[in-house]
């Protein structure tokens with residue numbers, strides 16, 4: 001499974017700290033889909049994460 005570059009993960013961590021939002025990227029090669037959310041219910045966060053990670057769902 002492909003992993004985002006370290007700089008990408010650092011940027012995500014900074015985004016989380018600064019804005020309180022979470023970014024989830026599709027890990028499919030060359031797929032640029034990403035979902036960002038904040039202040040959502042755990043069930044909604046789970047749904048959005050599955051949507052972002054499930055390449056056949058977007």
Ligand SMILES: [Zn+2]
Nearest residue numbers: 026028031055
């Ligand atoms: Zn994808």
